[in-house]
Amino acid sequence: MSAARGPQAEARAPARPVLSLRGITKRFGPLIANDDIGFEVAPGEIVALLGENGAGKTTLMNIIFGHYVADEGEVSVAGPDGALAPLPPGSAEAALRAGVGMVHQHFTLAENLTAFENIVLGTESLWRLSYGGGGARARVEAIAASSGLDVDLDAPVSRLSVGEKQRVEILKALYRDARVLILDEPTAVLTPQEADGLAATVRALAARGLAVIFISHKLAEVVALCHRILVLRGGRLVADRAAAGCDRATLADLMVGRSIEVTRTPRRPGGPPVLVLDHASADGERGRGALREASLVVHGGEIVGVAGVSGNGQGALAALVAGLAAPRSGRLEVLGGTIRAADPAAMVRRGVGRIPEDRHREGSIGRMSIAENLMLESVRDGAFQRLGFIRRRAAREHAEEAIAAFDVRCPGPDAPIRLLSGGNMQKVILARALERSPMLILANQPTRGLDVAATADVHRRLIAARDRGAGVLLISEDLDEIFVLADRIAAIHHGRLTPSFATETLDTRAVGLMMAGHDPTTQEPEFETAGGRAP
Amino acid sequence: MIRLARRDNPPLWLSAVASVGAALAALALTAVPLALTGAPVAGAFRLMAEGAAGSLFAFTETLSRATPLIFTGLAAAIAFRARLWNIGAEGQLYAGALAAVAVGTGAVSLPAPALVPLVLLAGAAAGALLMLAPVVFKLRFSADEVVTTLLLNFIVLLFVQMMLEGPMKDPMGLGWPQSEPLVDEAVLPKIVDKMRLHWGFGIAVVAAVLAQLMIDRTVWGFEIRAVGENAPAARYAGLPVTRTMLRVGLLSGACAGLAGACEVAGLKGYLTADLSPGFGYAGIVVAMLSGLSPLGVIPASIFVAGVFVGADTMSRSIGVSNYLADLVVAMALLCVLVGGLATRYRVEFTRRDART
Missing domain, CATH: 3.40.50.300 (P-loop containing nucleotide triphosphate hydrolases)
Structure with a gap:
């Protein structure tokens, strides 16, 4: 530019x-x-x-x-x-x-119609038998010519490139006198x-x-x-x-x-590696947000923060560590074992505590009770079932303990979890994820949408887990949170994970640049085209 | 301005009220076409009630009609709990009946205490087997089970007709397309002497109780509920989503298969291609009326069966077509859906902000 x-x-x-x-x-x-x-x-x-x-x-x-x-x-x-x-x-x-004309990030074009038909769609009378009467064609061509929006008007939209589709969208807005x-x-x-x-x-x-x-x-x-x-x-x-x-x-x-005042305990160095990603690639959901050849090591006793704007591959990274996906290529080692197949239950058994990104979609089952949500990962354990029947008293006692230990404000263990506020729901999820003292913890956007007190509570628990020797992989869009919690910070951009740097060596600006795909060690971006900024 | 606001926590009693209300509303709405035929509305409803429960005979008739409905209602309720939309209970019912006849017409000779369970097991297994393909296709290829199970109904019915015209045709049947009768050892005994009510009803009630126990108290039920309420969360937590879907499909098919086996072994004694007047589809209504609760399936089935039996009596007495029963059942489904809306939402009246 x-x-x-x-x-x-x-x-x-x-x-x-x-x-x-x-x-x-x-x-x-x-x-x-x-x-x-x-x-x-x-x-x-x-x-x-x-x-x-x-x-x-x-x-x-x-x-x-x-x-x-x-x-x-x-x-x-x-x-x-x-x-x-x-x-x-x-x-x-x-x-x-x-x-007012709007061009959405995801286009709203009818793929089976031509570019011209898409442009005039909705502006013509329903009773017309064909498009483009009344000089519409001439007008579209005039607008295209004068604005430099070069599109083959008679090509079906399905055959246009992404850039062409965008030009059709802009023409559509201009045709409506935006x-x-x-x-x-x-x-x-x-x-x-x-x-x-x-x-x-x-x-x-x-x-x-x-x-x-x-x-x-x-x-x-x-x-x-x-x-x-x-x-x-x-x-x-x-x-x-x-x-x-x-x-x-x-x-x-x-x-x-600006980053807020950082108050945290010093890192305990030298834990064993609990999570190793070695050039691991994984597919994203519906072809978007894939992870490409990511390499990262999380040791016990440290929190590694992954910063990034959402949709850059965090989902695929979290899915790997949660056991929802296996790496397509590269190596994934969790607590000393190599992961080859997607198996969330196996991750739980290995001792991975997982805090999902979306409390409502993946973290809880709204209409089931708090007690049931607390044993979601362990219902087949001997503690909760005998001969296939649920040990209801054990489940209830377990829930009461967790509610007390994590200070969940709720009507009782039998209340459906969807009645809880976001913060209390997150406490239930934390209780489930942390109760068996996991040595690796995946915390994916752990405080999204929480108020200050609930956020502080989550932070305290994660730091406590780190201090007892667990390794924490923190994925967050909230840079403040990353700076408060993380001992090392990496950024993710277009599915690529940057090397991680000790938090003390970074400031928000450097991490912001890393999130945008720049190398933080040089102030100038590597891909800016000529003439962008005066020296 | 009027708007619908979502209720955060619909109370349990409200769902019960909604079910009963839906049933009553369906009856009330049926009064309109009834009046249009010129029949005396109050008299017609009285005849219906008498026909359904006015005497011991009427009541046992209703219960015997309710028996297959309990099974098909359970088939739908269990599957729907896991968001597996099994619309194929009709076909599974026929598959169960066919298997019951195959085992029970002399191919195996055993004393009654062994043969009756074998006949029922064969029916359940056949129904379950029929669900296998739709569930596997759903899990492997995301094939919509509504379509596959529904279309299998027609395939199975045609297959039954083929068998009844061919290899399984009764040589003594005077050319009618019907199977040989079951041997005496394969027949379910009657509950009340000289009435048609048979022990299939008892088995159905036990099945409903067991299903309720399973849903509420067992790991399987826990997994079924979890998968049905929020499959992504169940998967995230490591619950066996695929296995649960398979299990639910097989259980649901087995229930519908039992419906067919019990009809043959308890009521008809042989198989014809008109064994079921749509029990499979009525089972969906029953399940919706019950609010997908296995125990609730019992009263819901008795209500629907009562409507059918009562409408027969009424039509014989005052010459109104017994299609009225289908109308009531269809209305009941619609009313349940509306009633469900009423439990989940409440109507709010708000004034539009003057400034906007």
């Missing part, structure tokens, strides 16, 4: 806004996904929206586009006369009519060359007065392409500044927040 941003950014600022957000707040239960967010976008402006996963970017865009209704606040879009008019909440149709175009991580699916082409297109469109909101977490392209940068963190708008003068390090700091 070349440097096309510059003085025009400042020149445009006083223009009348085409999109205005005021006081947008959205809550999901106790979680505040968007907290009093307000900003304006002027015609011709390219605005970047940065933020980690869970920062609230997607929620905000869904509110603008009418998929969600904000609890508070208002979205206004300028009409053809330039006057701002509030958008009726919760109506994607109204957003479309007002000129004046605000939202691009949700548009370059995540593109090759570098395609990304450059997209950047040129976006600049051309902006030069003609289109307002563009560009969602990304690739800092380099954001700095090169955008005029203004908004940063969301924890649902709040924490920065709104001109792109001129921003560098990636500052932005990384803004995205992840």
Whole structure:
């Protein structure tokens, strides 16, 4: 990407806004996904929206586009006369009519229709027998020509490349007279060359007065392409500044927040290796998020943190250690034994304590009782069954002990677990994972969605496990958490695991760069194209 | 504005109320077409009630009709608990009946205390075997078991017809497509003299009690519930998901097979291709009415059987078609589904925020 941003950014600022957000707040239960967010976008402006996963970017865009209704606040879009008019909440149709176009990360095209048919789809009368009457074809061709969006209009979408499909999506929005175009991580699916082409297109469109909101977490392209940068963190708008003068390090700091005071016990060196990954590869779910030739060693008595934006292979890594998958190639050793087949029960028997990423989907069975959830992994043990019959008293006593030991606030062991709050549910899962003093612990996003007290409790338990000699593999998107807990830190990016570094030698900026695929030992990224930044 | 809010924890009594309410609502809704035929509605319902439970004969008739429904209801309830959608109880019932006839018409000669269990076992095994392919295909190739089990029904019925027209045809049957009668040692004894109610009903009740015990108290039941409620979590915890699915499939098929074996060995004495007036499908309604509780299958079966038997009596007396029974049963299923919604959600009235 070349440097096309510059003085025009400042020149445009006083223009009348085409999109205005005021006081947008959205809550999901106790979680505040968007907290009093307000900003304006002027015609011709390219605005970047940065933020980690869970920062609230997607929620905000869904509110603008009418998929969600904000609890508070208002979205206004300028009409053809330039006057701002509030958008009726919760109506994607109204957003479309007002000129808001969105290109989702996952395309919404009908694969069996041609590019042209997809572009005009939904704008033509149902009673027409064929597409493209009334000059539609000429209009699409004119838009394509003037915006440089080069697509074979008569090819079926199923035969187009990813980049072409994206151009069809943008044409679709332009054909509907979009004046605000939202691009949700548009370059995540593109090759570098395609990304450059997209950047040129976006600049051309902006030069003609289109307002563009560009969602990304690739800092380099954001700095090169955008005029203004908004940063969301924890649902709040924490920065709104001109792109001129921003560098990636500052932005990384803004995205992840400054690391909080670290208070932790010193590491006990020299435990035996409890987890060895040697060039291990594993498939991700539905072909995405695979792990590629990852190498990592976790010793007893240390916590190794794996940082990364979700979807970069953490799922495949966790599945390996949880026993849900076996490595496709490479070697996986757990507590001295080589793993060749997927067998979660065998992992439990080996002495691996596993805290799954999703409490509700994988960690608990909502309609079963707390006692039953506590013995989910061990129901066939002699302690809980005799001749195939469940020893109900033993199960109940076991549950009462665990509830007391882990301070689970609940109506009693027979209550269905789905009645518990997230923190208490996580305590039940911790109790199950830790009760047999496992020597290897997989903690995958162990505090996601928990409040401060519950988070501290989980952290305390993990540190206690480490101090009695267990090795902990901590996978987290929360950099603060990684810095608080981990003795060594590695990052995962596009399925590749970086080497791990002692926590004392790193700061959040370095880890942020590692998460984006840069080598932390050099400040300059290895793949930036020429002319991106002035020295 | 009216919206549905999810209940976090529907109380148990509410499900029971929903089941009974659904049954009553179904009866009430049937009054509409009944009135449209010009029949006296109250009289018709009284005749139905009398026909179902007005005398010892009527009641034993209802219970004997409930017997196969308990088995097919259990087949559906157990399978549905594990989210295995076995729609093939009808076919498994016929497979069980065919196996019972194959064993019980003289091929094996044993005294009654040995032959009766053998006949029932053969029926259960045949029903279970028929479930093997759908479950294996589901686990190996993700083949939808709704489709495979449903289509197997037609295959099995055609196979039964072929056998009854060919190798298993009764040479003394005056050309009718029916099997030879069971030998006396293979027949289930009657519970009440001179009535049609047989010990198959007792076996069905015992099966329901055992099924409830299994679901509530055993490791198998624990695994079935875990897999049904949340298969990814069950797999994560290391529970044997594949084996549990296979086990549930075989148990479910065996229950449906027992339905066929008991009908042949207890009621009919021989096999014809019209042995079941849709017991397999009615079993799904029974299971839904019971809220997938094995013990609840017993009253649900008796209700559905009572509707069928009562409707027969009513149609004989006042000339309304006994298809009305099918209508009640179908309505009951719909009402259960609506009732389920009512237990899981509650209606909330909220005012739209003035500002938005």
